[in-house]
Amino acid sequence: MGKIKKNANSLRWRFDVNTFRLLGRELITDRITAVFELVKNCYDANATEVVVYFNNVAPDKNIGPEIIISDNGVGMSFIDIRDKWMVVGTNSKRTKSYSPGPFNRKFVGEKGIGRFAVDKLGERVVIKTKELNDDKWLNVTINWDEYESLSKQQAKPQLSLFTDVDNLYNYTDANPNEHGTSLIISKVSEPWTSKDIERLYKELSRLTSPFYPLNPPFNIFISSNEYPEYHHKPVKPDPIKFYTYFKEVGIDETTGLQEVMRFDRHSGKIVTELTEIKSFGPVRLRIYYFNEAAKRRYNTLYKNDDTRIDGIKIYRDGIIATPFAEYEDDAGKKRDILGIDKRRWGSAFDKVSTREIIGVLDITKINNPKIIDSTNRQDFLDNPEYRKLKEFIIDQVDVFGDFKKYARDLIRTDVERDLLKAGQDVKSFTRTIEKIERDWFQDKPQFKQVLEPLKLQATSLSSVISQSINEQKKFQKDVIRKENVYLSLMSLQDYAANISHAIRTSLGKIKRMAEFFKINFPNAKFDALFKQYALLIYDEMNTLIKVTDFMLSYASSDIDFEDFSVKELLENLLLDAYRQTFAAEGIKVTVDIKDDFIINTNKKFFEDIFQNLVSNSIKALQRTADKIIKCSGYLDDEHFTLYFSDNGTGIDDDDAKWIFGLYNTRTSEQGGSGLGLYIVEKRIEALKGSVDLVQSEYKPGATFKITLPFNKDI
Amino acid sequence: MPAPIKIVVIHDGLIPMVDPLLVMLGENFGKENVIHFENSNEGLDYVLGNLNQKMIVLLDRNFSKGEKTGIQVFEEIRKTSSLVYVILITADEFAKIKNEDLILLINHDAFAIQSVAADYTKIIALAENAAHKLNARVDSVLEDWIVRHKEEDRSRPLMKAKDGRIYSMNDILESIRQQSDIGKDFERNLVNLAIEIFSRQKPLA
Structure with missing residues (x-):
C-alpha cells in the first residue's frame, strides 16, 4: 500500500489517471448501467434498503441537480475509503466472493467498476458513510472535474502514471446505531427525463427474481421531487400478464x-x-x-x-x-x-x-x-x-x-374441417331440396319455380366451398414449398462457403499457368512445361464446369417432384459427383444398395440429405487416418432402409437427439453451422421417413439409419 | 555472395513440382532452394528443423485433412523465431480473415498477405523484397562475414562484453538471432560504427 499523507482534513490518493479514464469513461457506457452498478454495490454491502433520489434533474432545471444513492449497508471506515474505494486494483471483491456474514451474499457488483460509475453520472460526489457503532459520519468530497483537468495536464509526452489528488473530508455527528453509505452526486452531467427514470426502473426491477423471496430482503426505491409517479416508489418486477x-x-x-x-x-x-x-x-x-x-x-x-x-x-x-x-x-x-x-x-x-x-x-x-x-x-x-x-x-x-406448432396446426385443421363440413352440409341441403321437389312438388310447377333459385344458390355455394378447399390445400402446399426452398437455400449457403474456396484455388492455378504463357512463351527452355500446363488448364476447367453445373442446379426454379431411383441417385452422387472431394480428403467410399427403390420427391431436396451427411462425415473424419464412408441400403416388407456410416470421431450417445437441433453443432471450429443434420431430419420427415443415430458400424464412428416408408404420398 | 535463402512453400493449392509459381521461384532463387510442402505439419517441421538457414515461408491459410491451419503454423514458427519471413498466400477473401488472426499476423510481423489469385509475379516480387531485407539484416551480413572464416576461427574468443563474458563470432551471431540484450547491443553498436566509419570518409572531390 502506498503511503498516504493524512492532512488535517484532506485525503491524498495516488491516482492512476489512465485507469480512471478507462474504467470510468469507457466501461460504463450509459447512465442506466451506472446507477445499476451502484445499486448492486449496495447489495454487496449487505443493505436491506436502497433509495435512488433524483432531485432537480429535469431538463429545464438548472439549479442544483443531484442524484443520491443511499443505502443502509455496512458502510465504510476511513481505512476502507482510503485503501479500497478509490485505489484501483485493490478491490476486496477480487479475493472474496461473498459479503460479510450473516448475509453472505454472493457479490454481484462488477470488479471495482461501480465506483467509477459515479463519474458517468456527475462531476462531483460526496461520500457519506458510517459503520455501525461509529459515532460520526465520514464525509469525503471527490471532484472528478479536478481529476479531469489534472489528467489533461498530464497528457504530455512524458507520461506519469500516478497523480496525487487531495480530497477534503470531515466528520459530522451521528447516532451510533445508524450505518450505511450515501453517494451524493452533484454537477449531474445530463438531465433525466421521466422516460429515463422509467428505463432505470425497468432495469432495476430485473435485479431480483420475481419469485425467489430474498431473506434478508433487498428493497429498492426510486424517489424524485419532480416526477410525481416516482414518489418513493418501490421497485418491483412487472407482473406477468396475458401470457398464452x-x-x-x-x-x-x-x-x-x-x-x-x-x-x-x-x-x-x-x-x-x-x-x-x-x-x-x-x-x-x-x-x-x-x-x-x-x-x-x-x-x-x-x-x-x-x-x-x-x-x-x-x-x-x-x-x-x-x-x-x-x-x-x-x-x-x-x-x-x-x-x-x-x-x-x-x-x-x-x-x-x-x-x-x-x-x-x-x-x-x-x-x-x-x-x-x-x-x-x-x-x-x-x-x-x-x-x-x-x-x-x-x-x-x-x-x-412444439406447443406453438401444435396451436398453429390446430387452427389450420379446424379451418379445413369446417370447410369440409360446410361442403357436406351444402351437398346434403341440395339433396334434400331435390328430394322435396321430387316427392312433394312433382306436378306443381309454381313451387318448382320457388325451389329453382334455392337449388342454383346451393350449387354455386357448393362450388365456392370446393374452390376454398382447393385454395386452402394449395396454400398449405405453398407453405411447405416455401419452407423447402428456404431450407435448400440455407444448405446452399453452407455449401457456397466451401465451394467458393475451391473455385478460387482452381482459378488461381489456371491464372498462374496462363500468366506463365503470357510472360514466357515462346521459350524452348520451358517447352515441356507449356505442354503440361495446357493439359492441366484443360483438366482444371473441366473441374470448374462440374462445380458450376452443380451450383446451377440450385439456381433452377424447378422444384417439381419427380420419380427417380434412389439406388441410381446415390451411386451417381457418392461415386461420381463427390469423387473429387473424397479423393482430395483421402476418403474411401463404399456404396452398397441391394434393392432399388423409386421415390417421388424433389431430387435436389433428396440430394441435400446426402450432401449434408457427407459434409458432416468429412468434418468427423479430419483426424482419422484410414477414412471410410459407407452407404448401404435394402428393402424389407414395409420400408426402404439406408445406413450411412463413417469411421470418424463419432457422436456421444447423449447427443443422439440433440445433434438434429437447428444450430446444434460440436464442430463449430471446423465451420459447422449446426444446419446440416437439421436439414437432413426435416427433409426425411417431409418424406414421412425417420432418421436416427444408431449403434455405429465402425468404432469409433457414427452410423445414421434412414427409414423411408413405401407410401410415396407426401 | 550472400548465403542462399531457402524458400519454403507450404501450400496445398499449388500443383506439385510444376506450378508456375514454384517454377519461377526456382528460376529466381535456384531450384534447389525452393521446397514445397502440401502438408502443413510437414512444412512446419522442416522450418523448425532448419532455423539455422535464412528462410522465407510462403504459407497457405487453409489446410484440410486435420492439419494445422496457416495461422497455427505461423504462431508455431513465431514461438521459436522472429527471423523467418512469412508471406501468407490465401484463396480466401481477405475480409473473411478473422480480426484476431489479422491482429496476430500484424503483431508478429507477418511480411505480407497476398491472394492466391494474384499474378504470380506479384508473389515473387514479395519474396524478392523479403530476400533483400533478409540479406540486408545485420545478422545476415554478419553471417555472410562469419561464414567466410574457417570453422576454428569462428569459435575463437573475439570480444569481451561489459559483464566480462567472452564472445566468439558464433556466440555473437547466436545472440543476435535470439535478440538477447547483448545481441541487440552489438547490433546497435555495429550499425553506429558503420555510420561513424562512413562519416569519417572524406567527401569525394
Missing part, C-alpha cells in the same frame, strides 16, 4: 428428481416428466409464452415497449446472474448469451424466440457450484456444466416451439 401458456418445473419433492417439460401431442399440453438431476445441479425454471395476440396485448400495457418480453434470465439466490445490467433500447442488439435467438429463423421453423417468452431460471450457490461467473461477469465460465445448462434451457424453450 405458462409452465414451471423444479425438483420433485417426493423423488428428489429434476422435473422437465415435454409437449404432449395427445392432450395438446406441456406436461412434466422426471429425470435425473443434471450435471449442472437442480434448477427451477418458469417460462411464460406469448403468442402474437398476447404479445400485442402485453406490450400495449407498457406503451408498446417491446423489450418487456425478453427471454430467459438466470437468478442465483434471487439476484440476477446473467445477463447482468444490460441496458439496450433496441431489442435486436441485445446479447443472446443463452443462444436462443441463434436459431433466428424462429417463426419459419416453429422455433420460439426470446421475444416470445419471459423465463426465469433459479439457481443457488450451494446447489449449482459449477455454474461460475466469468471474469467479465457478462456470462458464465464456459465449462461442460454450463454448456449442458444452456442445452437444457434451449431444449425446454423448444417444448414451447
Whole structure:
C-alpha cells in the first residue's frame, strides 16, 4: 500500500489517471448501467434498503441537480475509503466472493467498476458513510472535474502514471446505531427525463427474481421531487400478464428428481416428466409464452415497449446472474448469451424466440457450484456444466416451439374441417331440396319455380366451398414449398462457403499457368512445361464446369417432384459427383444398395440429405487416418432402409437427439453451422421417413439409419 | 555472395513440382532452394528443423485433412523465431480473415498477405523484397562475414562484453538471432560504427 499523507482534513490518493479514464469513461457506457452498478454495490454491502433520489434533474432545471444513492449497508471506515474505494486494483471483491456474514451474499457488483460509475453520472460526489457503532459520519468530497483537468495536464509526452489528488473530508455527528453509505452526486452531467427514470426502473426491477423471496430482503426505491409517479416508489418486477401458456418445473419433492417439460401431442399440453438431476445441479425454471395476440396485448400495457418480453434470465439466490445490467433500447442488439435467438429463423421453423417468452431460471450457490461467473461477469465460465445448462434451457424453450406448432396446426385443421363440413352440409341441403321437389312438388310447377333459385344458390355455394378447399390445400402446399426452398437455400449457403474456396484455388492455378504463357512463351527452355500446363488448364476447367453445373442446379426454379431411383441417385452422387472431394480428403467410399427403390420427391431436396451427411462425415473424419464412408441400403416388407456410416470421431450417445437441433453443432471450429443434420431430419420427415443415430458400424464412428416408408404420398 | 535463402512453400493449392509459381521461384532463387510442402505439419517441421538457414515461408491459410491451419503454423514458427519471413498466400477473401488472426499476423510481423489469385509475379516480387531485407539484416551480413572464416576461427574468443563474458563470432551471431540484450547491443553498436566509419570518409572531390 502506498503511503498516504493524512492532512488535517484532506485525503491524498495516488491516482492512476489512465485507469480512471478507462474504467470510468469507457466501461460504463450509459447512465442506466451506472446507477445499476451502484445499486448492486449496495447489495454487496449487505443493505436491506436502497433509495435512488433524483432531485432537480429535469431538463429545464438548472439549479442544483443531484442524484443520491443511499443505502443502509455496512458502510465504510476511513481505512476502507482510503485503501479500497478509490485505489484501483485493490478491490476486496477480487479475493472474496461473498459479503460479510450473516448475509453472505454472493457479490454481484462488477470488479471495482461501480465506483467509477459515479463519474458517468456527475462531476462531483460526496461520500457519506458510517459503520455501525461509529459515532460520526465520514464525509469525503471527490471532484472528478479536478481529476479531469489534472489528467489533461498530464497528457504530455512524458507520461506519469500516478497523480496525487487531495480530497477534503470531515466528520459530522451521528447516532451510533445508524450505518450505511450515501453517494451524493452533484454537477449531474445530463438531465433525466421521466422516460429515463422509467428505463432505470425497468432495469432495476430485473435485479431480483420475481419469485425467489430474498431473506434478508433487498428493497429498492426510486424517489424524485419532480416526477410525481416516482414518489418513493418501490421497485418491483412487472407482473406477468396475458401470457398464452405458462409452465414451471423444479425438483420433485417426493423423488428428489429434476422435473422437465415435454409437449404432449395427445392432450395438446406441456406436461412434466422426471429425470435425473443434471450435471449442472437442480434448477427451477418458469417460462411464460406469448403468442402474437398476447404479445400485442402485453406490450400495449407498457406503451408498446417491446423489450418487456425478453427471454430467459438466470437468478442465483434471487439476484440476477446473467445477463447482468444490460441496458439496450433496441431489442435486436441485445446479447443472446443463452443462444436462443441463434436459431433466428424462429417463426419459419416453429422455433420460439426470446421475444416470445419471459423465463426465469433459479439457481443457488450451494446447489449449482459449477455454474461460475466469468471474469467479465457478462456470462458464465464456459465449462461442460454450463454448456449442458444452456442445452437444457434451449431444449425446454423448444417444448414451447412444439406447443406453438401444435396451436398453429390446430387452427389450420379446424379451418379445413369446417370447410369440409360446410361442403357436406351444402351437398346434403341440395339433396334434400331435390328430394322435396321430387316427392312433394312433382306436378306443381309454381313451387318448382320457388325451389329453382334455392337449388342454383346451393350449387354455386357448393362450388365456392370446393374452390376454398382447393385454395386452402394449395396454400398449405405453398407453405411447405416455401419452407423447402428456404431450407435448400440455407444448405446452399453452407455449401457456397466451401465451394467458393475451391473455385478460387482452381482459378488461381489456371491464372498462374496462363500468366506463365503470357510472360514466357515462346521459350524452348520451358517447352515441356507449356505442354503440361495446357493439359492441366484443360483438366482444371473441366473441374470448374462440374462445380458450376452443380451450383446451377440450385439456381433452377424447378422444384417439381419427380420419380427417380434412389439406388441410381446415390451411386451417381457418392461415386461420381463427390469423387473429387473424397479423393482430395483421402476418403474411401463404399456404396452398397441391394434393392432399388423409386421415390417421388424433389431430387435436389433428396440430394441435400446426402450432401449434408457427407459434409458432416468429412468434418468427423479430419483426424482419422484410414477414412471410410459407407452407404448401404435394402428393402424389407414395409420400408426402404439406408445406413450411412463413417469411421470418424463419432457422436456421444447423449447427443443422439440433440445433434438434429437447428444450430446444434460440436464442430463449430471446423465451420459447422449446426444446419446440416437439421436439414437432413426435416427433409426425411417431409418424406414421412425417420432418421436416427444408431449403434455405429465402425468404432469409433457414427452410423445414421434412414427409414423411408413405401407410401410415396407426401 | 550472400548465403542462399531457402524458400519454403507450404501450400496445398499449388500443383506439385510444376506450378508456375514454384517454377519461377526456382528460376529466381535456384531450384534447389525452393521446397514445397502440401502438408502443413510437414512444412512446419522442416522450418523448425532448419532455423539455422535464412528462410522465407510462403504459407497457405487453409489446410484440410486435420492439419494445422496457416495461422497455427505461423504462431508455431513465431514461438521459436522472429527471423523467418512469412508471406501468407490465401484463396480466401481477405475480409473473411478473422480480426484476431489479422491482429496476430500484424503483431508478429507477418511480411505480407497476398491472394492466391494474384499474378504470380506479384508473389515473387514479395519474396524478392523479403530476400533483400533478409540479406540486408545485420545478422545476415554478419553471417555472410562469419561464414567466410574457417570453422576454428569462428569459435575463437573475439570480444569481451561489459559483464566480462567472452564472445566468439558464433556466440555473437547466436545472440543476435535470439535478440538477447547483448545481441541487440552489438547490433546497435555495429550499425553506429558503420555510420561513424562512413562519416569519417572524406567527401569525394
